[in-house]
Amino acid sequence: MDLTNSDRELTANVEELSGENIFSCYQCGKCSAGCPFTEEMDILPNQVIKKVQMGDGSVLDSDTPWTCASCLSCEVDCPKGNDVPAIMEAIREISLRKNLDRVDINKLETKGLPEIALVSNLRKKTG
């Protein structure tokens, strides 16, 4: 990717929406190591953060923020105290504002899962 002309606005927006200093992450990988959903993700949670640091817009094409269930295990694990689920939520919000539809709700496997649980999970970090 062309780092000179990277999307610095993306970095700034994620920081504003999440309230986190994205440069605080020093890439230890513990968030990804403890994430129960990495098998369902196309890139790892720490890679998502790295891409935001780099201003790499391709992060908006990733499934990872949408697979994140905000279970908070990464947030508990993070040695720098970063709220990773808030960063994932910020990326989801930016995608939504760009009208990038990553999830077709009708196609979601919801068998056995009450709809209200699904919705509240996805909205855990929206306050």
Add this chain to the structure above:
Amino acid sequence: MAFKPRIGVFICHCGENIAGTVDVSNLAEEIIGYDNVSFSTDYEYMCSDPGQNKIKEAIEEENLTGVVVAACSPSMHEDTFRRVVEEADLNRYQCEIANIREQCSWVHGEGNDRPTEKALKIIKGTVEKVKRNVSMEPVEREHSDKCLVIGGGIAGIQAALDVAEAGNEVILVEKSPTIGGHMAQLSETFPTLDCSQCILTPKMVEVNQHPNIELMAYSEVRGISGYVGNYRARIERKPTYVDADACNLCGDCEEVCPVEVTDEFNQGLDTRKAINIPFSQAIPSSYTLDTEACLGLNPLRCSECAEACDADAINFDQTSEYVEEEFGAIIAATGYDLYPKEKMGEYGYGEYDDVIDGLQFERLLSATGPTGGEVRRPSDGKVPENVVFIQCSGSRDPENHNSYCSKICCMYTAKHAKLYRETVPDGNAYVFYIDIRAGGKDYEEFIQNVREEDRVLYLKGKVSKLKKADGKMKVWGLDEISGERVEIDADLVVLAQSIIPSEGAEETSEHLNLNLGANGFFKEAHPKLRPVESLTGGVFYAGTGQGPKDIPDSVSQGSGAAAKAIDLLAKPTLSHDPQVVEIDEDLCSGCGLCVGQCPYDALDINSKGVAEVNELLCEGCGTCASGCPTNALSLRNLTDEQLTEMIHAHIGD
């Protein structure tokens, strides 16, 4: 009545190390019947306090005249046990070690009697030796109280100050016109960001003012002879053509000098005059006329400087002055250079103006530098918006450059990126790294702060190449974490060049027969336990000549080397192991064969035409004794008779 030796044999179990393979109690019983052995015992750990007491008690109660300790290698505990017998009023050379661990139990399997048989033979052989040993006292010799410190960087400065403070005279020799070394070139120092010159110059002034330190700047060691305690060095003080006492630093000479050449102090980023002072706080505080740059002194071609000098300080007739001095100890603090960026093919062979090394960036950041502390790139003076820092440039690259880690680059690169971001808040700083090595006090916190607060983008991976296009440098790199290949249009690239030993390391090693490691750094006597000592007695190491290290480590090693030198110089006399070669002058034909064979230069043919040994230099290796065609030479306590009897004991006849 003939002397009848009474030998005691003390057999150590060394836990299971020996006792697991060798039948130690059987050994103790077997050896008691052997010639002259009047006492034997075995014990779990002979080197422990109770074990040592057993030896002392037996010497007193049994009137022993000699002791054999059958245990580990003599390199481990020979000295321990010799001190023990001394405490029981027996001469230390009446104690010998029979090595039944490294040379027996460790190398033979258990479950049969043969290791025990072998151990018995080793002990018998040692008994044969010790009963023929003569009692000796160490060789004592006067020594010089002076210390020579080679190199006036921070390590040499610290070493010189510490030795001088202890009351010993020091001569500090520095090649360049000022002391201070590379530290004087630095802007600020990690992790506390003190201004380098602010913390260095007080020490430089202290060196200059210290009554026990004679500073010889612009000087070089030309030769060293002698040995520990009694080195003799010949030092050349090169002419500066300026009388340092008369020079008042007005700078008139520099102003009128018509010659401009590359300024080494500013790492080539600026020019200086042929007559110059490296920086305003230089010590000695005086100008130096660089004759290689000057239009010519013989015949005199210009003399503008002399005419401009109101203080009449310039003297074109100065010549080299040679000083010969005796030194008891020498501290080699010869420092480092950066691996030339001209060797970095992938980064432009040093041909791109805007690809600079770490020390050049220090000068750009420094308030006393060519840009007055503003970060402006060399090619066009523009303030760079995108600066790429490449770590491990020339380091950790066994195939093309140096295999080792240069240790300080992670930290100084983080500092560079931080200072750049503070100077150019709108600029982008990118750091390419393979690993971050921040193993020092407050270092990791510093790195995290640079990443977090200064928002420096760290990218994991080594830059493949630089390509020049439209005044920019296209940087081809990788971020391993995201898995993205990245390209950056850099306005300035800073290479964290590998640390290499300065030329002084090799020169000093030639003068003193010092060992250099594979990478050209001084090789210490022991990498862990004797890190400031060389294998040459009385020669110690300080600073980066011994290996890459930062300022606190260099200062620590400077103090460590000083402590070793003070320890040596404080001794009223130096003692040396008396197990050296002896010469039977009646047998010596004066052929001189031994003189050439001696690896320590300890032998000479004297005025009587026979060989003479310098007992302080002789290490008792025995090369000469085995080579002497007339058997005139023999080693004390390792005579032919002793060796023969030991062999008989071993082969059992």
